Structures are given as C-alpha cells and as structure tokens.
Amino acid sequence: MSFKDINPSYMKKLLFILAISVLTLQGCTQPSESVEAAVAAGSARPELASYNYLVELPAHIQQALVATDNSPANNPITNDGATLGRVLFYDKNLSLNRTVSCGSCHKQASAFDDDVALSKGFANARTTRNSMSLLNLRFYKSGRMFWDERVPTVEKQALQPIQNSLEMGLTLTELESRVKSLTYYPDLFQKAFGSPVIDSVRIAKALAQFERSIVSYQSKYDKVKQGLETFTAAEARGEQIFLTAPNAGPGGGGISCAGCHTPPMFITSTPAGGFAFPLESGINGQNRFKSGSLRNIATRKFLFHAGTITDLNAMFTGPQPVPAHGVPPQDVAAMIAFLNTLTDTAITQDPKYADPFR
Template sequence: MTKKKTTLLCVVAIVIVLFQYCTKKKGEATVEEPASVLNLPATPYAYNVSFPAHVATALAQTDNTPAGNAITDNGATLGRVLFYDKSLSINNTIACASCHKQSNSFTDPAPKSSGFAGGLTARHSMSTMNVRFYASGKMFWDERAATLEDQVLQPIQNSVEMGMTLPALVTKLADKPYYPGLFQSAFGSPTITSDRISKALAQFVRSIVTYQAKYDRVKSGQDVFTPIEAQGEQLFLTAAGPGGNTCASCHRPPMFITSNPAAPFALADPSDHGIDNQNRFKSGTLRNSAVATSLFHNGSVANVGAMLAGGIPQHSVPPPDRAALLAFLQTLTDNTVLTEARFSDPFK
C-alpha cells in the first residue's frame, strides 16, 4: 500500500467513525427506553371520592362520562401510568404529563408546549382538571374532539406532540413488563387495544376534579369570604359587560367551564378562529387560573391580572373592580391536586 493510499484510507476511516459517532448520538434518544420502575400502591388509590353537595349537584347535571366507561380504581390507575409514560411518544421523550404538569394545575406554564421533536404546539395546553363537567363532552379549544375518549388518542398520533401510530403503540406497550397486569386488573384480560388505552386515559383524566378550594369551603358553610372576595363574587355573577354578558353567564359556577361557547367570544387572533372557524372558543375550568400563566387559546395573556387590565373585550374591567375580581378568582385555587399522590408520577 502506498503512503497516499494509507492516508486516504485513514481519512475515510476517520470520516466513518465520526459519522457513526454523530448518528449514534442522535439515535440514542430514540432507542433508549424510559425507566420502567413503577411505584404503585398494593391497593389502588380511590378515584371515586365524594364531592361536596354543590359540586355533586353540578356533576349530576353535566357529567360527560359515557355509559360503559365509568371510573374504576384499576382503570384510573392504568390511565395514570399511561398519562406519565414517555413510551407513548415515538422517541420516548414526551408523556401527556410533559404538557399537562401536575405542579402547574395540569397545564403548561409556557404559552406553547414542545413535542417529541422539539416542535411547538399550535395552541396553549389546556388544563385536564374538571373536564368531566363539560356537558357536551367536546374537547379542545375548538371542540374538534367529540368526546374525551376520542380526544385522548389524538395527542399520541399528533405529528408535533407524540408522533406515534396506534398499532405501533399497542405493540410497544405489550413489550413492557408492567402493562399486561395493569390491563388485566382494569379490564379483566391482559389484552392491549387502543380502545382500552383510550378508556383508561379518559378515566384518569375525568378523576382529576378540584373541590377543596376556599370557594368550596364557603359553599359548604365551613368558611366565609372576606369582604373583597364577596364583592368579587358579586361582580362575577352580576356585572354585565358591554355585550350584556356577565362572567358567570359564560363561565358557569361551580366549576367555571364555559357553559355557552355559542356566545361568540375569542381573543383577537388573526391566525386562529376556533370552533368551525367562527371566532368562538371553549375555555376550560377557571379553577386555578388565578395561579396560571399563559392564558387563552394562544397563551398570549400573561396572567389573570394582565387579563383584567389588558383591554380584552368581556374580560377587562374598570380599575376599581380588578382587585375584587382577582380576590374572588383566587378563592377558586385548590392546591391539593398539585401534590395528591393518586394524580402524581408513578415512575418516581
């Protein structure tokens, strides 16, 4: 071999090694499986709890739980594992909980959320709290999912969010040591299907209800509003804005989910017109919104204080009313859900 040829071979070899090194680094994130150490209690947590009367009454009127998918402790437990399992994304980097963080009232503090390849979602993440109180059952800001059971399978298949296909997911989950037993407990046989994945995720999401805020203690006769909180509640219930609507006519107590997305309202946004392209949006629960950042469908409103002062139609109020409305909205904050074990990451 001539010196020239050896040099050439060396260069080729170095290039190959470099190439492998680079592609390996890139590939590693896609092959590495997340930690599969599950930490579940011997007896499952209780997911059907008794609510105070004002919440129970609202639930009886608005519950979107379909026949055939009532919450069971084993079903919601499986749903909890799925909700926190990064295996639901194609490269094992993103779980539902990545964009719906327990510590952040099951939404994302950022205006938009990052998917499995770093791409951003088109809208702000919605809270998964209290969704079972949305009577029509339609999900997403633009209500494009007819039911929660339909909705929960969409992020899995979304090309920005998790990038999977359902057949690939079923195969992938069957290879995990922990799933056959969890499906057996939840559904009576170890068979994994996308229908069962959907049902279990929906059960877990429906179980996330806030009912232990100051507001709830007041409505149960165990506490009283301060004068400014009481003034804020009166404004919320009775002060009509220029359109003749009160806050409560669109965000109905006690769960404060939009009761009437037919009343046209959207934050002005040239690139997004919501439901049927008609400048209408759903809003999720206002509970815990007083501690949230990045509000509205595009996450562009920094917080409730900025909303009340920002000149937003139907949402900004005269200076003397701001402190009272804010004080009232703060009584809707329930901190127990932020740490409750039955809603927490079971892989820790």
Template sequence: MKKLLLLAVTALPAAAQVPVQAPAEAATVQTRRAGNQLVLDVQDPGNHAWRVQTSDHLGDWTNGATYRVFNGSLSIPMPLNGSRRFFRLNSDEAGTVSSDADSALLLPATFFNYANPTLPAHLLAPPIVAQDNTPANNATTNAGATLGRALFYDKRLSANQTISCASCHQAAHGFSDPKTFSVGFAGGLTGRNSMGLTSAKYYLREHYFWDERAATLEDQVLQPIQNSVEMGMTLDLLVTRLSAEPFYAELFADAFGTPAVTSDRISKALAQFVRSIISSRSKYDLGVPNFNNFTAQENQGRAIFNGAGNCNACHGSDNFVPGNLIFNNGLENPYIDKGVGAISGRIQDEGLFKVPSLRNIELTAPYMHDGRFATLEQVVEFYNSGVVNHPNLSAPLRNPPGGPNGGQPRRLNLTNAQKAALVAFLKTLTDTTVTTDEKFQDPFRYQAQ
C-alpha cells in the same frame, strides 16, 4: 452496540460530569456525590437494562447488579471504596431484570380511590351531575385510572420516547403548560396553549380541544399521540411498544380483565384518569354556601363575578363552566386562529372556542387559546376594557340592544380596586390538594432499588 462507558473516581466533587461514551440510542450519564455514595444519573430514552461493572485499574471488570430504566431516567447509587474506582454501565452484558409492575412503578398495595371520590354536597347537586360527561361504557374504575395514570406519564407514548401527556399537562400548573406553546417530541411547537385538565369531567358539551374537534374525551386523548408535532406516534406502534412491557400486561389485566393492549383500552384508561382529576377543596369549596371564610376583597370580587362583570354567563355553576354553549369572546377581528370556524368552514363559527373551567385558573397561565395574556390581571383588564367588536361576538359581552351603545362590546369600567377584587376571587378557585395529590403524580420508579 449499546455499551455505555463511564469513568469515575472517589475524588469527584459534590456534583460533576465525567467522560461518557454514549451509545447509538443516545443514553447519557452524569455523576454526583451524595454522602459516601456516587450516584449515576442515567438518561436513556430507550429504557434499556444496564449492568454495573467496576474495576480498580481499567483492566478486569467485575459484574455488579443489573438495573432497568423504566421511563427515560434512573439514578443508581454506588458505594465509593478505595482511593480510585472505575464504573461502567454495560447494556450488552445486562443480566435478567424484573419488569413487573412492582419494579417499574410506585403503586400502593391497594388501589387509590379514583372511582368514588368524596365530594362536598354542592358538587353532588343535580346541575353539577348533569355536567358529567362520563359515557356509560367507560365508567371510571380504580384499576382503569391507575393504568391511565401510568400511560399519562409514560414517554413511550411519543415516537422518540421523550414526551408524555404530562409534559404538556403538568400537575403543578393545574395540568397545563406554563409555556405559551408546548414543545413536541422533535422540538416543534404546538399551535395553541395546552389547556388545564382540572375538573375536565364536568363539561356538558363533551367536546374537547379549543376548537372542540374531538367529540369525547376518549377521542381527545388519542389525538396528541398521533399528532405529527406533539408525539408523532401511530396507534399500531404504540400498541406494539406497550405490549412488549410485562408491567403493562399486569395493569391492563387489572383494568380490563385480560392483558391485551388495544388502542381502545388505552383511550378508555387515559380518559378515566383525566376525569378523576377533580377539584373539590379550594377556598371557594370550603366557603360554600355563605363564604364566611372569604376576605372582604374576595367577597367583593365574587359579587362582581356574578353581578356587574357577568362572568358567570360563560363560567357558570360551582365548576365555572358553560352550559351547552360555546362563545366568541372578542379577542380580535379578524381572528388569526378561527377556532371552530377553521373546522366547520362556516363564517358564523369564526372565533368560537371552548370555554374551560376556571378551577385552578391561578395555576394555568398563560391564558387564552394562544397564551396571549401572562397574568390574571391582564385577563381581567381585557374583559374590563379590551373586548373587540366582531360579528360573532357572544351576547354576554355586548351591551343590551336598545340601550346606550346597544350591541357594542361591553365596558365594565371597573376601578383598580374592583379589578384587584375580581382577581382575588379567581384565586379562591385554586386547589393545590388536587395538584399535589400522590394519586395524580408520576408513578414511575426513577431511583434504583
């Protein structure tokens, strides 16, 4: 029994809740006024089809159009006629509704360009190209990344269809989560902060997650789906669920030549979409090579970053990522979360964590694997005065052996003005053109046609 009963009258204020009889699938409806229309805002994790029925006296119901919920929610505008009008959404008597890609998704007539983005010369230089971890068997295509975009935002990827990849990797936050720990499908919390995905394509080491347990991005994208806290799915169930959607048959056929849904294809499409999220138009990028567009403070911060601060030892190149190294940055001793050490069981790996790109770092607070720092100012102060001595502390954060306090954690002793300058420089790496670009946003239709 999926029937959902909604009673509404024309005298509703601009926003109101009305009595609702919810079905077993936990669908709900709220109503609001929008001009001379009543808008029915449907929340339906089961993605059912609903027929609108109307009545003037709660007796005979007149059938209206059928609407399909495609990704958990749908707004249905209804004209308000007469002094009193009743509306009912009835899933039991829903008519046939199109579930093709045009009905489910807001996609352009021709694919967005994911495969060959226009990049400035400094991001086409050999050192940058060498950071590209795209495998030979999964080059990004426009159709593949389009499929990946739909999958990235689709709540079908979680057991109860309430959580998507984008729930924990939000575009406005540099494709990270502003919460210290992300909320999973059943309300549980993840063990680590969700890392930003901006320019994830450029990571020479290839490995993913804070502890680098996933050998490739293709491996990584499937693990949250199967995680018991995050999304709680099995790959077999996911394949069955997506195979039942006609619009996915179109997207998989465009991307891979046939409509078959497989976990391998899901993995490849998601990885293609994530690799396409490339930052290239920050203030920093516009300033290369002479940075005449920088303020004096920003240039001072750049000099500290590359000089006294030695920040580029771990965040090098124009993508601000490490080379083929992983680091212990002295957050604590002993480490509560042992990072790579928890995977390998080796003492010498304790406290080693993946070093993320600093691109869009201003947007990805809180910081570190456990989200312990709320602001960039706190991060800078940590590296200025708070690095903790640990047996595995990486060399760039130690004083050179043989000199004053040799081997001990470095203290930068920056002035307040210098710390502010370093923060100002880090903010030049912000690129909102990538976080607001339509081709990286949620493609699902949430407004009834």
C-alpha cells in the same frame, strides 16, 4: 517487520481489540429504535400504589356533576382503570423518541396545563395552541374536547396528541406495540379490564378515566359553599360582580362571567367568542373557542388558547380586556380576589395524580 515476526500472544490480543472495535461501530449504526428499546428496557418501573379515584364530592359539586357529567356508560371511572390511565398519562415510551408524555404538557403543579405558552413536542417543535387545563373536564356537558371542540369525547381526545406529528408522533399500531413491549402493563390491563389484552381502544378508555378523575373541590370557594369559611369583603364583592349582569341595579352591576363559566365548576358547554383571542379559526371555522374551567386560574402562567395573557390583571385591563366591555378599575381587585378563592392547592400535590415514574 513482517506479521510472522509478531508474537502470537500479542497477535491474539490485537485481533481481539479489532473485533471489539468492529462490533462497537456496528452498534453505533443500529436503527435508533433498537437503541431506544434498550434504554426503555432498563428504565424505571412506575410506582403502582392503589389510590381512591372515587372520592365523595361535596354536595354543591355533586349536584353539578349529576347534570353535566360526560362519562359514557361504557367507561365509568374505576380505581384500576384510573390507575392504568395514570401510568399511561406519564409514560414517555408513548412518544416517538421516548422523551415526552401527556404529563409533559399537562403538569400537575400547573393545574394540569403547561407552564409555557406553547408546549414542546418530542422533537422540540412548538404546538400551535396553549395546552388547556384538564381540571374538571368531566363537567363539560357536551364532552367535546380541544379548544376548537374538534373531537366529540374525552376518549377520542386521549389518542390525538399521541398521533400528532408535533406532539408525540406515534401511529396507533406503534402505540400498541410500545405498550405491549413493556412488562408492567399486562397486569394493569388485566385489573382494569378483566383481561391482559392491550389495544388502542382500551388505552383511550384508561386515559379518559384518569383525566375525568381530576376534579378540583378543595378550594376556599368550596369551603365557603360548605359553610366552613367565609369570604372577605373583597372576595364577596368579586363574586357578586362575577355572577350578575351589567346594569343590574345600583351597586349590583356585574360582568356576567357566569354565563360562560358557570359555578360551581366554572365551566360550561357554551363556547366563548372574541374577547382577547387572536383572530384565527376556532369552532366551526368561527372565532369562538371552548370555555375552560376557571378553577386554579390564578396560578396559571398563560391564559386562553394562544397563551397570550400572562396574569389576571392584564386580562381585565389590557388592550383587549375580558370581557370586551371591561371591568371598572375599582372592581378589578375584587374580581381578582374572588378568582383567587378558586385555587385548589391540594390537587396540585395529591400523589394519586402525580408522575408514577418519579
């Protein structure tokens, strides 16, 4: 049968089907960025309810904040700035293939650390260190961030994971372009900074404001310090062990935890050395690492910079105990009881820290 024998109406249909097929095949071979942009354009917009990030902290915490707050004068926390920071923190468009966000490795339910020892980046590659909890980083007086303190401020820290080739994989130019392409950002930048200008400096400032706003102050420990509750005998004994030095007298000897984890935020700018850490380069190439806040430590699944310790009992009684001189067996339960009083469940459920894209 020749083409001239084909019904003209049928021929038109055939040509139409062929044309559609060609266009479809061309669409399949378009650069991935075009496909991703199309997906992003149809993605959910964030929930933009206004929350108060300037809560009045209890007196025992406020006193510590005055002495240790690392907020710079040119970037104080504001409600609009932290709101913008929250959206940026959870926005997966800030990773190369739009699959991970800052919140992917710093989960609210896990006290803003991860629920795995080493986190997965945008291409499923593992990070080289455990994701440190973001709780109370505002109280780290020196302001230096990461386990090895390699950057001087929270603002500098905020952009590092985005540019990291394992974590989120964007350049700053690509980051700015991504954020500018999303229609919900100009108004957020306008409210936070007084104009809709979008750049990496403002992105870093907003992220830093949100991260500094994540302060734990509603644990049993806090209620005890406010005179609203009392410790059990075991909790009180645990606090005594935590605060006092070894050989401090009959029945009073402790393990000096407070030297590196100073109440009430249980954080200090004094790096810790040795203990259960694997031997690897840390601060200034030494086997020393940042001392993070112990708040909510009882709910975390992986501890220390390598995520090598999985529960508090193992931390005190394992082959490389913390502290190195160990805790007497009769005191381990008391120490764990006290550390449990540092758990703040309110912050892990507070909507102002939750993913706005859900």
